[in-house]
Each structure stands twice: as C-alpha cells, then as structure tokens.
Amino acid sequence: MTQASGPLGSAAVAPISRAPSARAWLRALLGSPVSAASLLWLVTVVVVSAFAPLLAPDNPLQNNLNALLQGPSLHHLLGTDELGRDVLSRLMFGGATLLWGAAEATAVALLLGVPAGLLAGYTGKRADRLLTWAADLSFALPAFVIVVALAVIYPQNVVILMGALGVISAGGVLRFTRNLTRAVRDELYVDAARVAGLRRRQILLRHILPVIAPPLVVQAFVGMSVGLIVLASLSFLGLGTNPESPNWGQMIYDASQQITSDPWLLVPAGAVLVLTVMALNFLGNSVRDLAPGTRQSGRRRPPLRRGAGRRDLPEAGAAASAEPSEGSLLSVRELVVAFPAPGPAGLQAVVDRVSFDVAAGETFGLVGESGCGKTMSVLAVPGLVPAPGVVSGGSILFDGIELVGAPGRVLRKVRGSRIGFISQEPMTALDPSFTVGSQLREVLRRHGRISRRTARARCNELLREVGIPDPVATAKCFLHQVSGGMAQRIAIAMALSGEPDLLVADEPTTALDVTVQAEILDLLRGLSDRRGMALLLVTHDLGVVADICDRVAVMYAGQIAEEGSAGELLSDPKHPYTIGLLSSMPGAARAGTVLTAIPGTVPVPRDWPAWCRFEPRCALAAEACRVGPVALSGLSPGRQSRCVRVAELAGELGRT
Amino acid sequence: MTPVIRAALGRLVLAIPMLFVVATATFFLQQLVPGDPGTFILGNEASPTEIRQFDAGLGLNKPILEQYGTWLGRAIRGNLGMSWTSRSPVTQTLLAAAPITLSLTVLAIIVIVCLGVPLGTLAALHAGPVDRFFQAFAGFAIALPNFWLGVGLVLFLAVDARLFPATGYASLSDPAQWLHSLVLPVCALAFGMTMSLALQVRSAMIDVLARDYIRSLRAAGLPRRSVLFKHALRNCMAPVVTTVGFQLLGLLAGAVVIEQLFNLPGLGSVLLTGVTEHDVPLVQGAVLLFAVFVVVVNLLTDVAAAALNPRARGR
Numbered sequence: 001m002t003q004a005s006g007p008l009g010s011a012a013v014a015p016i017s018r019a020p021s022a023r024a025w026l027r028a029l030l031g032s033p034v035s036a037a038s039l040l041w042l043v044t045v046v047v048v049s050a051f052a053p054l055l056a057p058d059n060p061l062q063n064n065l066n067a068l069l070q071g072p073s074l075h076h077l078l079g080t081d082e083l084g085r086d087v088l089s090r091l092m093f094g095g096a097t098l099l100w101g102a103a104e105a106t107a108v109a110l111l112l113g114v115p116a117g118l119l120a121g122y123t124g125k126r127a128d129r130l131l132t133w134a135a136d137l138s139f140a141l142p143a144f145v146i147v148v149a150l151a152v153i154y155p156q157n158v159v160i161l162m163g164a165l166g167v168i169s170a171g172g173v174l175r176f177t178r179n180l181t182r183a184v185r186d187e188l189y190v191d192a193a194r195v196a197g198l199r200r201r202q203i204l205l206r207h208i209l210p211v212i213a214p215p216l217v218v219q220a221f222v223g224m225s226v227g228l229i230v231l232a233s234l235s236f237l238g239l240g241t242n243p244e245s246p247n248w249g250q251m252i253y254d255a256s257q258q259i260t261s262d263p264w265l266l267v268p269a270g271a272v273l274v275l276t277v278m279a280l281n282f283l284g285n286s287v288r289d290l291a292p293g294t295r296q297s298g299r300r301r302p303p304l305r306r307g308a309g310r311r312d313l314p315e316a317g318a319a320a321s322a323e324p325s326e327g328s329l330l331s332v333r334e335l336v337v338a339f340p341a342p343g344p345a346g347l348q349a350v351v352d353r354v355s356f357d358v359a360a361g362e363t364f365g366l367v368g369e370s371g372c373g374k375t376m377s378v379l380a381v382p383g384l385v386p387a388p389g390v391v392s393g394g395s396i397l398f399d400g401i402e403l404v405g406a407p408g409r410v411l412r413k414v415r416g417s418r419i420g421f422i423s424q425e426p427m428t429a430l431d432p433s434f435t436v437g438s439q440l441r442e443v444l445r446r447h448g449r450i451s452r453r454t455a456r457a458r459c460n461e462l463l464r465e466v467g468i469p470d471p472v473a474t475a476k477c478f479l480h481q482v483s484g485g486m487a488q489r490i491a492i493a494m495a496l497s498g499e500p501d502l503l504v505a506d507e508p509t510t511a512l513d514v515t516v517q518a519e520i521l522d523l524l525r526g527l528s529d530r531r532g533m534a535l536l537l538v539t540h541d542l543g544v545v546a547d548i549c550d551r552v553a554v555m556y557a558g559q560i561a562e563e564g565s566a567g568e569l570l571s572d573p574k575h576p577y578t579i580g581l582l583s584s585m586p587g588a589a590r591a592g593t594v595l596t597a598i599p600g601t602v603p604v605p606r607d608w609p610a611w612c613r614f615e616p617r618c619a620l621a622a623e624a625c626r627v628g629p630v631a632l633s634g635l636s637p638g639r640q641s642r643c644v645r646v647a648e649l650a651g652e653l654g655r656t
Numbered sequence: 657m658t659p660v661i662r663a664a665l666g667r668l669v670l671a672i673p674m675l676f677v678v679a680t681a682t683f684f685l686q687q688l689v690p691g692d693p694g695t696f697i698l699g700n701e702a703s704p705t706e707i708r709q710f711d712a713g714l715g716l717n718k719p720i721l722e723q724y725g726t727w728l729g730r731a732i733r734g735n736l737g738m739s740w741t742s743r744s745p746v747t748q749t750l751l752a753a754a755p756i757t758l759s760l761t762v763l764a765i766i767v768i769v770c771l772g773v774p775l776g777t778l779a780a781l782h783a784g785p786v787d788r789f790f791q792a793f794a795g796f797a798i799a800l801p802n803f804w805l806g807v808g809l810v811l812f813l814a815v816d817a818r819l820f821p822a823t824g825y826a827s828l829s830d831p832a833q834w835l836h837s838l839v840l841p842v843c844a845l846a847f848g849m850t851m852s853l854a855l856q857v858r859s860a861m862i863d864v865l866a867r868d869y870i871r872s873l874r875a876a877g878l879p880r881r882s883v884l885f886k887h888a889l890r891n892c893m894a895p896v897v898t899t900v901g902f903q904l905l906g907l908l909a910g911a912v913v914i915e916q917l918f919n920l921p922g923l924g925s926v927l928l929t930g931v932t933e934h935d936v937p938l939v940q941g942a943v944l945l946f947a948v949f950v951v952v953v954n955l956l957t958d959v960a961a962a963a964l965n966p967r968a969r970g971r
Contacts, residue, residue, distance in 0.1 A: 420875070
C-alpha cells in the first residue's frame with residue numbers, strides 16, 4: 001500500500017493509509033482454506049441455532065427414561081444424556097442463548113466504546129482526558145467477578161449479566177479506538193479533508209471509520225469469543241442458565257456430573273464450543289492483516305537459523321569461471337543472492353553473478369540507486385543475507401577461506417575479528433536495552449580472552465579512537481541518549497573491536513546530517529589508513545566515492561555496470577548509467593542548466609529485461625541494446641563496462 | 657523521581673478512586689437485591705417482628721447514607737461486616753480463602769511463564785512445519801475452556817489413573833500434599849494461557865530477530881547463544897510482561913470457575929457461596945478483595961514495564 005516513490009527517496013515517503021477494498025475483505029475472510037472453513041462453521045452454527053426448532057430431530061427437553069446415557073446410535077446420532085434426552089437436539093438448541101449473549105456483550109461494548117473512542121481520539125483535549133480516565137478505571141475492574149456478583153441481584157438473567165460485561169469491556173474498546181483514531185487523525189489525507197472544509201462528522205464517518213474498521217472487526221471477533229467463554233463459564237457455574245433452554249456450558253456441567261458413568265457426554269458440547277471459539281479467533285486474525293500499518297509479522301522469518309547457506313539456483317548456471325585474482329583480500333566471484341518467488345525456479349535473483357575484488361588496505365566503493373542489489377551483495381560477505389534470501393551461487397573467498405556455504409562455526413570466527421560490519425541506520429544498529437559500554441565490552445571479550453578491567457580500558461580506548469570526547473560517560477549511556485552521529489561512531493567502534501582486516505560499511509552516512517556525514521567519512525578514511533584496513537563501502541553518493549574510494553564498481557539491477565579506479569571512472573565514465581548518476585549530482589550542474597536525472601526508476605527484479613537492463617531508461621539506447629544479455633567487457637586492466645555501444649559511443653558519451 | 661517510581665505513583669493515584677468506586681458500587685448493590693434480607697434469611701415462617709429485629713440488628717433500618725458512611729468507615733479499617741448466613745466476620749472468611757486463590761494463581765503464572773517463553777522462542781526459531789503445528793495447536797489450546805479441560809483432567813488423571821485427588825485442598829503446612837492437590841487445577845488454569853503467552857513470545861521474537869541490532873551483534877561475532885538468549889530475549893520482555901499482567905487478571909477470573917470445579921475453598925468459592933445464598937456482605941467483601949488484587953497486579957505490571965524500558969533506566 002505504499003505509493004510509488006522516486007529512485008532515491010523511497011524511505012522518505014510515508015505509507016498512505018487507505019481503507020481496504022471489498023475484495024481485500026473477501027480475501028481476508030475466504031483467502032485460505034482454514035478461514036473459509038471457519039466462516040462456513042460459524043454460518044452453520046448460526047443457521048442451525050436459528051432454525052433449531054425446525055432442524056432438531058427431537059425435543060431437547062423430552063425425557064426418556066428408557067434411553068438413559070446411551071452412546072451414539074442411528075436413532076440418537078450423538079447419544080442421550082442422563083435423562084434420556086437427545087444430545088444432538090440439545091446441542092442445536094443450546095447455541096442460541098450463548099450466541100445472543102456474546103453478541104449482546106460485543107454490541108454493547110462496541111456501541112459505547114467506538115463513538116467515545118472516536119470522539120476522544122479526534123478532538124483530544126478535555127474530552128480525551130476524561131474518557132481515557134474512565135477507560136482506565138474500567139481496566140481496573142475484575143470484570144468476570146463483577147458479572148458473577150451481579151447474579152446475586154439478577155439470578156439467571158443473561159441479558160443483564162452480558163450487558164454488564166459489555167459495559168465493562170467498552171473501556172478497552174474505547175482506548176483501542178482512541179489510539180487508532182489518533183494515529184489516523186494526523187495523516188495527510190485527513191488533513192486534506194479538513195482543509196477542504198469537510199465537517200467533522202463527515203471526516204469521522206467517511207475518512208477515519210473505514211480505515212480503522214478492520215481492527216475494530218478484529219475486536220468484534222475477539223469480543224464474541226470472550227463473550228462465549230464467559231457465558232459458558234457462567235452457565236457451568238449454574239449462574240447464566242435456564243433449564244428451559246440448555247446451553248453448551250450447562251451441558252458440559254451436566255456431563256461433568258456423569259463422567260464416571262458416561263464420559264462421552266463431555267465430547268459433543270465441548271467440541272462445538274471449542275470449534276466455534278477457534279473459528280472466531282481465526283477469522284479475527286485473518287482480518288488483522290487488513291489494518292493499515294500492520295506488518296505481517298508471522299510471515300517474516302528470523303535470520304538466525306542454522307543452515308541458511310547455499311542453495312542452487314537453476315537459472316544461475318554459470319559456474320565460478322574466473323579465478324580469484326592474486327593478492328586480493330576479498331574475492332567475490334559470480335555471486336548470486338536470491339529470494340523465494342512464484343514460478344518454476346522458485347527463486348528470483350536480486351544479485352546476479354556479481355564479481356569484484358578488494359585488495360588489502362584498499363577502499364572499494366559499490367555505487368548505485370536503491371534497489372540495485374548493493375546491500376545484498378555486501379551482506380553476503382559475512383553471511384548475513386536475511387532469510388528467506390539465500391546465496392544461491394558463486395564464491396566469496398576471503399583470505400583463502402571460502403565463505404559461501406561455510407558452516408556457522410567458520411563464519412563466526414571470521415565475523416568481527418576478520419570482517420567488521422556497519423549498517424546504514426545507526427539508531428537501530430545497537431541494542432537499545434543494554435548500555436553502549438556493556439555491548440562493546442561483550443564484543444571485546446568475545447575476541448580476546450581479557451579481564452573485565454582490561455575490557456573496560458580497551459572500550460574507552462576504542463571510543464576515543466572513533467572520536468568520542470568523553471568515553472567513560474558515553475559507555476554508560478543507552479542508545480536513546482546519544483545522537484545519530486555518536487551512535488554511528490559507536491557502531492564503528494564495535495565493528496573495529498575485533499581488529500578486522502576488512503570493514504564492510506553499508507551506506508554508513510546516509511542516515512546522518514550532512515555535517516556529520518563528512519566527519520564520519522573522515523573517521524573511516526583515517527581508520528583505514530592508520531590500521532591498514534580494507535574498506536568495502538556501499539553508497540549511492542558519488543561524492544563519497546570521489547572523497548575516499550580507490551576503486552569503484554557501479555551496480556545496476558543486480559549486475560555490475562561499470563568498474564574502474566575512482567579517478568578514471570568519475571572523470572571518464574564508460575557506461576550511460578554512470579553518466580546519468582554523475583549528472584544527477586547537484587555539484588556537477590552548471591548554474592542555469594536543468595539538473596539532469598535518469599528518467600524512471602530501477603525496475604524490480606521480476607521486471608528486469610532479458611537484454612541490457614538499463615535500456616528502458618537509457619538516453620543512448622539503440623537496436624543493438626535489445627538483442628540479448630550484455631556481458632561485461634574489459635576496456636583496460638581493471639576497467640570494465642557492460643555496454644554494447646561502449647566503443648561507438650565513446651564520442652557521444654564524452655559529450656553528454 | 658525516576659520513571660519507575662512515577663509509573664507506580666501514577667497507578668496508585670488511579671487506584672484510590674477506583675477502589676472507592678468499586679466499594680461504593682458494591683455497597684449500593686445491596687439496595688438492589690430484591691426483597692429484604694430478613695425475609696430471605698429467616699424464611700417465610702418468621703414473624704414480621706422477628707424480621708424487623710433482624711434487619712435492625714444489621715443496621716438496615718437507618719437512613720441509607722448513614723449506613724453507607726458506617727460501612728465505608730469500617731471497610732477502610734478492614735472490617736467488612738458480618739456474613740448474613742454464617743454470622744462470622746467477612747474479613748476472617750476472606751483471609752482464610754485468599755491463600756488458596758493466591759496459591760492457584762501464583763503457581764499457574766509460574767507454569768505459564770516457564771513453559772510459554774521457551775515454547776514461543778522455539779516456534780520463532782523453527783519456521784515451517786514445526787511453527788505451523790505450533791500455531792494450530794495454540795489456536796486449539798486457547799479456545800479450550802478451562803472448565804472443560806478441568807473435567808477431562810479429573811476424568812483421566814483422578815478418576816481413571818488415580819494419580820491426583822479429584823477435589824479438595826491441602827494447606828501449605830504440608831508442601832508435598834499442597835502441591836499434589838493443586839496439580840490438576842493449575843494445569844486446567846494454565847494450559848490455554850501458556851499457549852497464548854507462547855504465541856505472544858513467538859511474534860515478539862520474530863519481530864526482534866529481524867532488527868538491525870541483531871544483525872550488528874552477529875556481524876560483530878557474538879555467539880548465537882548470547883545473541884538469542886541475552887539480547888533478543890531481553891528485548892522481547894516488554895510485551896511479555898504486559899501480557900503476563902493481563903493473564904494474571906484472567907487467572908483471577910479463571911480461579912472462580914476452577915475453584916468451584918475442584919472444590920477448593922478459595923475466594924471464588926466464597927463469592928459463589930455468597931451469590932447462591934444471597935449473602936450480600938460476603939459478595940461485597942469478595943468483590944472488593946478481587947478489586948484490590950487487580951489493582952496490585954496492574955501496579956506490578958506497570959512498574960515492571962517501566963523498569964524494563966531502557967529509557968527509564970539511563971541517567
């Protein structure tokens with residue numbers, strides 16, 4: 001439900017809340033076999049309960065002393081109870097009171113809670129404070145106990161008891177609705193409606209209610225299931241019962257009195273009650289995913305599983321052909337990173353046969369727009385591709401050690417102590433629940449068998465090395481107490497604590513203020529010089545490349561488009577994409593000319609053309625570009641370009 | 657003032673008017689009971705004079721606000737009046753019953769946390785069939801009414817296998833007997849909630865494991881053990897504590913049913929006796945004590961949640 005966004009600014013665009021369509025509702029309720037079965041079951045229960053007098057084979061209250069406690073038979077499909085009454089008929093008659101009672105409690109809770117919640121959330125101020133206070137009060141009430149106590153005044157009066165449950169539950173609905181409304185109230189489209197002069201009632205009914213409807217429906221399902229259990233419990237206790245209309249809870253109680261003589265009696269009423277509650281809960285969960293802003297957390301798999309290693313991808317047939325070059329610290333060959341996708345292959349590559357080398361002490365930049373596969377390429381190096389992604393082909397040789405498909409033991413030895421890693425967003429890259437110092441010391445002690453005191457000293461040293469003025473005080477801080485720039489310095493310190501030979505940095509400055517960016521770059525350059533540490537730097541900023549990189553590879557749509565030394569590549573680009581990136585830089589523009597940008601956006605992997613992947617956006621595209629896949633061609637040692645027209649366009653490229 | 661103390665005070669400030677409201681409501685509950693207590697307790701054979709005398713003995717002939725004032729004043733000092741039927745002080749009855757309900761809920765919450773957290777973590781780490789089975793089973797367990805499970809447990813483990821007593825309570829003075837008498841009720845009470853907590857832990861764990869800092873810590877070379885059980889688990893604790901707080905409240909409600917089923921003379925049984933015998937002071941007292949428990953649980957939950965929030969612990 002996100003709006004399409006520009007090539008570089010996707011993170012800045014907030015998702016637009018929209019009410020789910022009728023089709024989305026249908027999919028939620030019928031999308032999976034289980035939810036369809038749940039709905040079918042509920043409809044059956046309701047219909048059977050409504051038409052029990054027509055459908056039941058027997059009179060549920062008719063005693064038959066000649067047929068006591070009989071098991072299931074053709075005559076009594078579910079057997080008879082201690083008075084010889086037909087169990088199936090009693091079941092059919094026993095749903096209505098429960099369903100009515102639960103529906104009543106739910107309706108009361110929603111009718112009181114939703115309007116009050118909308119009011120509190122939308123207007124705020126005094127009404128909000130008063131209503132929230134009332135809701136908090138209701139939370140502090142022992143609801144079930146109060147309903148039981150009310151039975152002293154209104155014995156066997158289901159309408160009053162369930163109504164009371166509804167009133168007490170309304171507080172929860174109120175608070176829930178209020179919080180949803182608050183979240184939606186400040187969305188842009190609601191502002192727009194307000195500016196357009198719509199009345200408050202119209203805004204609430206047309207723009208807010210539909211958006212918050214799915215979570216409210218979830219609440220309704222939950223309310224029904226709680227109501228059923230509460231009323232069944234009351235009946236089991238003999239409080240919400242009526243001998244004239246037996247319900248399932250009461251039947252379970254009756255059965256419990258016969259367990260020694262006929263345990264079977266427990267089964268029918270129990271099963272029907274459990275199935276009904278399960279169906280309600282399940283449907284509630286299916287609707288939950290319709291709510292705006294909910295992530296389908298159940299679908300996201302944790303990255304911390306064993307054996308998330310190499311898997312073969314049929315389409316990435318080419319074996320690692322090129323030999324790793326001599327003398328390089330890191331040698332990535334024909335790397336393929338893929339994610340599960342529909343289709344015969346079952347996998348879709350997002351990094352497609354990428355090769356590059358990083359020499360010891362060298363700073364290597366990987367450049368491109370968002371969505372080009374840069375981050376996945378470098379995450380594969382320390383084996384951190386997030387599940388369900390897999391490295392499905394190629395080789396990553398680090399100082400003679402093959403990392404693709406290596407067991408966790410080997411990877412853990414390399415991580416931190418040989419290869420350090422820093423990520424884009426420093427404010428999420430540190431554990432918020434532990435102090436900075438405690439995390440750093442834990443990592444330090446992991447890498448060298450050192451005492452607590454030594455770890456403390458090393459920690460302070462490291463923090464000072466990354467430019468933190470007061471290491472002792474900073475070490476005692478939690479993440480929320482430091483600024484973004486500080487956090488990135490701390491993250492760098494953590495990555496350095498094992499004294500790695502290679503530091504992998506995934507857009508280390510993107511999330512920072514411009515002034516801080518320069519400082520962090522200076523720090524990285526200084527560290528790499530002082531320690532002789534190689535740097536593998538992912539960035540979309542060619543200014544950063546110009547600043548600190550020795551060599552660069554430009555990535556587009558999962559492939560390397562061009563590679564060369566930073567100086568050559570920036571001054572004499574050999575691929576239209578590089579030219580486009582260069583001319584998109586504000587610094588490259590001359591005063592008075594329009595800033596040239598590359599039209600369009602990076603296509604998602606399943607839309608990659610079968611020929612030159614940049615062709616649809618390329619200003620210089622020709623017939624030859626659409627013939628087939630384009631190979632990287634070497635121009636001079638260490639200099640390659642993936643453009644078929646590189647030779648003939650030399651002149652044109654230069655002029656652009 | 658640290659945020660932890662502020663959370664505690666905030667909850668207390670809310671608790672006092674809340675208890676006042678509940679106390680007032682329970683007092684006026686008495687006025688709504690149809691018929692007068694004298695007739696109800698003494699029966700129809702009693703003469704009008706006897707009934708009047710009985711009512712006067714309870715102070716029921718005084719103006720209602722005066723009665724309320726007297727009752728509230730006594731209640732604050734812990735005197736909840738006399739039971740109409742047994743003529744014994746309500747406070748004494750409640751104090752005798754409270755340990756049983758507390759034993760039940762405390763044991764149940766221990767079981768729930770000790771099983772729910774590891775089960776949820778396990779499910780979060782095993783995508784695929786294990787996780788799907790776990791979710792289906794949890795869905796079933798949550799829907800299973802505790803009283804149905806209780807009856808089933810009695811049937812299999814008490815009546816058939818004779819492993820545990822079907823009903824009754826042994827006091828804490830004999831810990832082995834005590835535990836033995838509570839095994840079945842605790843199981844019946846804890847089963848569904850264990851799986852519901854496990855589901856909560858599972859989704860919190862999946863959420864936390866996808867966070868950047870987990871990747872950073874792994875990239876820094878920390879062993880799996882530390883990443884999982886120190887960092888990931890610690891960051892799951894906030895939602896877990898909130899859930900456990902809610903579950904404690906649910907356990908108090910569940911105890912009413914389970915005590916009845918297993919014939920345990922706890923607070924729930926006192927409440928039900930009061931309801932069935934129209935013993936209003938007993939009902940009032942039980943409701944008030946339950947309300948106090950709810951307040952205490954909410955207070956503990958808020959304080960624990962505040963203490964777990966790192967923003968509350970820094971300088």
